[in-house]
Amino acid sequence: MTLLKVDNLKVHFPIRGGFFRRVVDHVKAVDGVSFELQQGETYGLVGESGSGKSTTGKAVVKLNDVTSGQILFEGRDLAGLSRKEIKPFRKDIQMIFQDPYSSLNPKKRVLDIIAEPLRNFERLSPAEEKKIVQDFLDKVGLSPESILKYPHEFSGGQRQRIGIARSLTLKPKLIIADEPVSALDVSVQAQVLNFLQDLQTEFNLTYLFVGHDLGVIRHMCDRMGVMYRGRLVEEGKSDEIYENPQHIYTKRLIAAIPDLEPEVRGEKVKLRKKLTAEYESSYSKFFDEDGRAYDLKPISPTHRVALH
Amino acid sequence: MEMKVETRKNVQVQDVSPSGMKIIWQEIKRDKLAMGSLITLAAILIFVYGASFFMDAKEIAKVDFLSIYLEPSSDYWLGTDYGGRDVFGQLIVGTRNSFTISLFITLFTAIIGLTLGLLAGYFGGATDNVIMRVIDFVIALPQLMFIVVVVTIVPVFNVYVFILIMTMFLWTGKARLIRSKALSERELDYIHASQTLGTPHWKIILFQLLPNVSSLIIVNFILNLAGNIGLESSLTFLGFGLPESSPSLGTLISYARNPDVLENKWWIWVPASLMILVLMLSINFVGQALKRAADARQRRG
Numbered sequence A: 001m002t003l004l005k006v007d008n009l010k011v012h013f014p015i016r017g018g019f020f021r022r023v024v025d026h027v028k029a030v031d032g033v034s035f036e037l038q039q040g041e042t043y044g045l046v047g048e049s050g051s052g053k054s055t056t057g058k059a060v061v062k063l064n065d066v067t068s069g070q071i072l073f074e075g076r077d078l079a080g081l082s083r084k085e086i087k088p089f090r091k092d093i094q095m096i097f098q099d100p101y102s103s104l105n106p107k108k109r110v111l112d113i114i115a116e117p118l119r120n121f122e123r124l125s126p127a128e129e130k131k132i133v134q135d136f137l138d139k140v141g142l143s144p145e146s147i148l149k150y151p152h153e154f155s156g157g158q159r160q161r162i163g164i165a166r167s168l169t170l171k172p173k174l175i176i177a178d179e180p181v182s183a184l185d186v187s188v189q190a191q192v193l194n195f196l197q198d199l200q201t202e203f204n205l206t207y208l209f210v211g212h213d214l215g216v217i218r219h220m221c222d223r224m225g226v227m228y229r230g231r232l233v234e235e236g237k238s239d240e241i242y243e244n245p246q247h248i249y250t251k252r253l254i255a256a257i258p259d260l261e262p263e264v265r266g267e268k269v270k271l272r273k274k275l276t277a278e279y280e281s282s283y284s285k286f287f288d289e290d291g292r293a294y295d296l297k298p299i300s301p302t303h304r305v306a307l308h
Numbered sequence B: 001m002e003m004k005v006e007t008r009k010n011v012q013v014q015d016v017s018p019s020g021m022k023i024i025w026q027e028i029k030r031d032k033l034a035m036g037s038l039i040t041l042a043a044i045l046i047f048v049y050g051a052s053f054f055m056d057a058k059e060i061a062k063v064d065f066l067s068i069y070l071e072p073s074s075d076y077w078l079g080t081d082y083g084g085r086d087v088f089g090q091l092i093v094g095t096r097n098s099f100t101i102s103l104f105i106t107l108f109t110a111i112i113g114l115t116l117g118l119l120a121g122y123f124g125g126a127t128d129n130v131i132m133r134v135i136d137f138v139i140a141l142p143q144l145m146f147i148v149v150v151v152t153i154v155p156v157f158n159v160y161v162f163i164l165i166m167t168m169f170l171w172t173g174k175a176r177l178i179r180s181k182a183l184s185e186r187e188l189d190y191i192h193a194s195q196t197l198g199t200p201h202w203k204i205i206l207f208q209l210l211p212n213v214s215s216l217i218i219v220n221f222i223l224n225l226a227g228n229i230g231l232e233s234s235l236t237f238l239g240f241g242l243p244e245s246s247p248s249l250g251t252l253i254s255y256a257r258n259p260d261v262l263e264n265k266w267w268i269w270v271p272a273s274l275m276i277l278v279l280m281l282s283i284n285f286v287g288q289a290l291k292r293a294a295d296a297r298q299r300r301g
Ligand SMILES: Nc1ncnc2c1ncn2[C@@H]1O[C@H](COP(=O)(O)OP(=O)(O)OP(=O)(O)O)[C@@H](O)[C@H]1O
Pocket: A013, A014, A027, A028, A029, A047, A048, A049, A050, A051, A052, A053, A054, A055, A056, A212
C-alpha cells in the first residue's frame, strides 16, 4: 500500500535584493522530485550537502512552503493545506531532527519535551501523561527518573533518544528522519540505527530516511533515491543502486566512500579518475544544457535513472 | 561533574526551571560590589516606600513662607527650599516618584518591546517588515521636540502622561533586541519540532521561545531601570519634566539652575544628586552581575 506519494514536488526559496527587497531570483532547493513510500518500508534520500534532501523532508511535514507539486499522504494532498487543516495529519507524520543539541528546548524538562505532542492532541491527567512518558523513555532505553532532568544532563546519543521518544508518543505512521545519527559519535551511530529498526518493527513505522552517508543508507533502507541539485538522478532498491549504479553522479558518490583497506585504495583512486573523465566526456548524456538532470526513466521494474 | 550533581538535586526540589535564578543568585553572591549594591538598593527602596507611606504628600508640597531656604536643622533635616518646603520630605517622595516612574516606563516598554519583538522575530516575513517599519518611523521622530510639544499642549501634565510619552519612544530598542534574538532562536530545531508536533504558534512563542530569551530580558530590564531614573531627572532639569506638585529627584536638582541655590544652598540639590548617583550605580552593578550570569549560561550552552 502506498503511504506517501510525492509528485513533482518543487520548493523554491525567493532571493530578495535591491532597494525594495523585491524577489530577484529563486533558489531551486527542490525542483521536481517524485517518489513513493510503501507502508512499512524505509526509503532513503542521499546526496551531497545542499542537494535538497532536508528541504524535501521538511516539505512533507510542512516546515517549508511547497511551491508546486503534490504530497499525497494516504491519498490526500497535504501540499495545499493551511496550518489549521494540516493539524490532524501531524499525528501521523513526525520528524526526527539532525542535531540532538538544538532540537530539544534547553529550558524544558524531559517530561515536558516528550509530553508536548500529547498535550496538543489528547486530554490526559498528569498521572496518565507521566505514565506514557515513562513507558516511552523505557522503550528508548532511558531510565524513568530522567523525566525531571534537563537536556544538558544527557549525552548526544541519549538526547537523540529523547527526540525519538517525542516523535513516537502520537503513534505516527510515517517518520521523517533527517540525518538522525550524523551528529553522533561513530560508536553510538550503529546503536541508534539498530534501535530505529527495532522501533520500526514494533510500531509498524514507515521511514523517510535522509542522509549523506551511503553506507548508513544502504544499511537502513530498502530503497533509495539519489538527489543532486534538487533533482532525483537515480532511484531503486538499495542493493541495485549500490552494486549497479547507472548515473554518473551516483557512481561518483559510491566511489567517494572512503575505504579502509590499503589494497583497494589504489584501485579506488584509479576508479575516481576514470569517473571524472567519464563525467566530463558524457556530461550531455546525464544533464541538459542548463545543467539540470533529466527526468527519471525506468531501466528495470524497480530501477529508474535520469538519462537522456 | 560537580555542576551536574547540583542541578540534579535542584530539579527534585523545584518544579520550574530553577537553574537560571540560582546561577544569577550565585553570581551576585560572588560579586561583593553587586551584593553591596543590592543591599543598598533594597534598604533605600524599603525606607523610601515605607516612609512615604506615612507622609502626607500635600503637607510636603505646601508652601510655607515663614521658613524659606532654611539650612538643615533638627526640624528640617535637609533644610527647606524657596517655598519653605521640607527638602528631606521631598527627597523621600521624589525618590519614590522617580523610581516608580522608571519602573513603569521600563515595565511598559518591556511589555511592548517583548510582544512586538517576539512577533516580528518568530513570524518574520511580512509581520517583521511591518513592525520594523513602525520602529523606523518612531526612531525617526524628533523625540525632544515631540516631548516639548506634548508638555505644552497637554492640560494636566502629570506622572501618567510622562510615563505614557516616554514609553512611546523607548520601546523600540527593546523590540529590536528581542527580535534579533527571536530571529536566531526560531531557526533552531526545537522550534521546528514544536511546529511539527502540532503546537499552536501562540504556545510556541510563550512557552518555547520566551523562556529562551528571558535572561536577555532580565538583564536589559535592570540596566534600563537605571537609565530611566536618570532620564526622568535630566528631562525635569531641562524643564520638560514633572511639575513641582509631584516632586521627583529631577525637581530638586533643577532648583540648582538658580545660581544662588547652586552656590549657597547645597542642601537642596546635593542630596538628590547623590541619591540618583547611588541608585543608578547600584542598579547598574546588579545589572552587570546579571549580565555576566547570562553570558556564562550561554557559554555553558
Ligand atoms: N529557508 C531557506 N531559505 C533559502 N534557501 C534555503 C532555505 N533552506 C534551504 N535553502 C537552500 O536550499 C538548498 C538545499 O538545502 P537543504 O537543506 O535541503 O540541503 P541538504 O541536502 O539537506 O544538505 P545537508 O546535507 O547539508 O543537510 C541549499 O542550497 C540551501 O541553501
